Amino acid sequence: MSNTDLSAARWRKSSYSNGGDANCVEVSDDFPGIRPVRDSKDPDGPALVFSADGWASFVAAVKGGEFTA
Numbered sequence: 040m041s042n043t044d045l046s047a048a049r050w051r052k053s054s055y056s057n058g059g060d061a062n063c064v065e066v067s068d069d070f071p072g073i074r075p076v077r078d079s080k081d082p083d084g085p086a087l088v089f090s091a092d093g094w095a096s097f098v099a100a101v102k103g104g105e106f107t108a
Contacts (some may be wrong), residue, residue: 044077045086052079066094 048067063079077086085102089097100106 043073043075043088048075048081048086050077050079067078 045067048069050065050067053064053066065077065079065082067075072091074089075086076089076092076094078084
């Protein structure tokens with residue numbers, strides 16, 4: 040997974056960012072089986088790459104309130 044060329048990725052901001060420009064997470068849905076994730080403040084920086092299933096589980100947990108303080 041770490042050798043995936045992400046240069047053609049189309050990135051979208053997290054719906055939790057409320058359209059803001061700071062502190063946003065961006066994800067790409069362009070790659071079968073994986074979900075690259077990056078910091079919008081550093082678009083040329085590294086991206087973390089998760090399995091699609093792992094990312095879906097994380098998103099479900101966030102939506103379910105499992106990470107609230």
